[in-house]
Amino acid sequence: MSVISLASGSSCWRGLEYYKNNKISNLKKINKYEFTSTVVGTNNYDVYLDVSHPRRSTCTCPLANGKRILCKHIVATYFKAFPEEAVNFEKEQERLQEEYEDYQEKLYNKTQNYIKKLSKKELIDELSYILDYVPDWVYNDFIRRNDIE
Ligand SMILES: [Zn+2]
Incomplete structure (x- = not known):
């Protein structure tokens, strides 16, 4: 090691x-x-x-x-x-960072494509489900931005 x-x-x-x-x-x-x-x-x-x-x-x-x-x-x-190990360490960290960003970007695109295919009922179910789990500040922000109260 x-x-x-x-x-x-x-x-x-x-x-x-x-x-x-x-x-x-x-x-x-x-x-x-x-x-x-x-x-x-x-x-x-x-x-x-x-x-x-x-x-x-x-x-x-x-x-x-x-x-x-x-x-x-x-x-x-x-x-x-x-x-040279300092150089290698930095290069490896940069590579891992890029790999992670690529992965995040792909996942984001996949998620976007998935969302676009959902029906209105599926969107309602998903959004309701998500709103049950988000922190209070996200929930309150949702209420405020959409003039629900
Ligand atoms: Zn020490």
């Missing part, structure tokens, strides 16, 4: 931010797999990164200290040690 796949999404994003804002100082390569760094912020934290066994990585921040958590500081150090 890679550092990225073991870290949470928010640790990855925040780690990328730290990396882009040059918050990693003192990166030292111990060997091909192990690195140390200091991540600079309001507080400075010491990171030990082991890419062959990511869970053995450590950081002195409150979130990760003494736990097997891959925090944003560890991810930032990983990106600093392997800049």
Whole structure:
């Protein structure tokens, strides 16, 4: 498992931010797999990164200290040690975003096509059903916009 796949999404994003804002100082390569760094912020934290066994990585921040958590500081150090992984991460996120948007667009079009084929009775049933489940503000907005009250 890679550092990225073991870290949470928010640790990855925040780690990328730290990396882009040059918050990693003192990166030292111990060997091909192990690195140390200091991540600079309001507080400075010491990171030990082991890419062959990511869970053995450590950081002195409150979130990760003494736990097997891959925090944003560890991810930032990983990106600093392997800049191409930062590029890959961003590209992959963009690809996923585009995929999601494509999916949403297709679903929207399918829904529109479906609605257009419904009979008046089916539309009444569907709208009544939906109005039973929407939050109050949507229901109230519906009443207001259509001058029902
Ligand atoms: Zn940390």
